[in-house]
Amino acid sequence: MAVRRDFAFLVDASVEAQALLRAAKGAEKALVSDVRIFDVFEGEALKGAKSIAIEVTLQPREKTLTEKEIEAVGERIVAQVTKATGGTLRG
Numbered sequence: 607m608a609v610r611r612d613f614a615f616l617v618d619a620s621v622e623a624q625a626l627l628r629a630a631k632g633a634e635k636a637l638v639s640d641v642r643i644f645d646v647f648e649g650e651a652l653k654g655a656k657s658i659a660i661e662v663t664l665q666p667r668e669k670t671l672t673e674k675e676i677e678a679v680g681e682r683i684v685a686q687v688t689k690a691t692g693g694t695l696r697g
Contacts, residue, residue, distance in 0.1 A: 607666075607670060608639070608663050608664065608665045609663070609664045609666075609671060609676055610661055610662065610663050610664075611661070611662050611664070611676070611680055612644075612659060612660070612661050612662075613630075613659070613660050613662065613680070613683065613684065613687075613695060614645070614657055614658070614659040614660075614695070614696040615657070615658050615659075615660075615687055615691070615693035615694065615695060615696065616652070616655050616656075616657055616693060616694050616695075616696050617655060617656060617657075617658060617691050617692065617693035618654065618655055618656075618691075618692060618693075619648060619652075619654050619655055619656050621656075621658075621691045621692070621693065623643055623646065623658055625690060625691055626643075626658050626660065626687055626690070626691055626693065627641050627642075627643065627660065628690070629686045629687045629689070629690035629691060630660055630662055630683050630686065630687055632686060633679070633682045633683040633685070633686035633687070634664075634679045634682055634683065636667070637664045637665065637666060637671075637679055638662060638663070638664060638665075638679075638683075639663050639664065639665035640661075640662070640663040640665075641660055641661070641662050641663070642660065642661050643658060643659065643660055644659055644660065644661050645657070645658070645659035646658050646659075657696060658693075662680075662683060664676065664679060
C-alpha cells in the first residue's frame with residue numbers, strides 16, 4: 607500500500623525546485639515512487655528564501671512499512687534534500 611508524506615523546505619531563492627525533487631527521489635530509490643511539488647511560497651517575510659512543499663509517495667514492493675520505517679525514510683529524504691540544496695525542513 608502506498609504511503610504519502612508531506613515535507614516543506616526553506617531554501618535559498620536561487621535553488622531550483624527540480625534540484626529538490628531530484629534529491630528527494632534519490633534518497634530512497636527503492637521506495638520513493640513519486641515526488642511532486644504542491645506549494646511554492648516566496649515573499650518579503652522570507653528575505654531571499656522560498657518555501658517549497660513536496661508530497662512524497664512511498665511504494666513498498668515487498669511488505670507494508672512500519673511507522674518506524676516510514677520515519678527513517680523521511681529522515682533520509684530530509685538529509686538528502688539538505689545536503690543537495692542547503693535547505694532546512696520547516697516546522
